[in-house]
Amino acid sequence: MPNTALWMFIVSNLLVFVLGSALTVLSYRAQRRLERENLRYTTLGFGLITASIVTEALYAPGIGGGDWLTTGHLLMLYTMESLLIAAGLACIAYSLLKY
Template sequence: MANTALWMFIVSNLLVFTLGSVLTVLSYRAQKRLDQDSLKYTTLGFGLITASIVAEALYAPGIGGGDWLVARHLLVLYTMESLFIAAGLGCIAYSLLSY
């Protein structure tokens, strides 16, 4: 059962990382093609959201030697991930407002 959970964690993070990376690259290419400064924030936003997945994937297995996460460490992980996502969504919102 633990092996299945680990593979689900790996596959889901790879999927989100891949899609986030594709959106970041597409946003960057659109910004270069259209020469719109507001699209820089869209690229930054998608990059921050993708970075939240990277931070989670690197931080979670390292807590407690890979054992179950304790509540305090889990709270730090979720807070860190939420801050990355909030900053990314804020950048995307700013980009849309200034377009």
Template sequence: MVAPIVFWSFIALKGLLLLAGGGLTVISYRTSRRNENASFRFATYAFLLFTAGVLLEGIYALYDLQVHGAYELVGAELLAINSAESVLILAGFGLFFYSIYSL
């Protein structure tokens, strides 16, 4: 079993990633509104997908703690949540690549 300090450190880091991703999303959105450039709009969507991946894993970890009373994800649950996060991040990278490529 994972020690509670490690679990809560994980949650704190996810929170910091969420703040950073949210900040980048807001800055990118404001830039896209100001410049009306499709590249910035796609970058905004990319940052939003990155942030959604981080949020998804953090929420699921807290959900697992509430439902199972465990501080660790194992087996199929871990594989499913990591796969979902990876899909969101991969889609974000695709959009980010497209936004840079289309400049």
């Protein structure tokens, strides 16, 4: 059963990474095409949210390997991920406010 959970973790993170990357690229292209400053913040926001998934994927291999993460490590992982998501959402909100 642990293998199923690990694969679900990998597939879900890969899906969010692909979608986040696509949104970041689309936002960047729109910013370049329309030359709107607020779209830079949208691109940054989507990039930060996507970076949170990369952070989790790079930091959490201990879950699937032999080295289990301690509670402190998990809290640090969730804190870093939440801060990146919050910063990304703040950038997107700022972009909308400037529109």
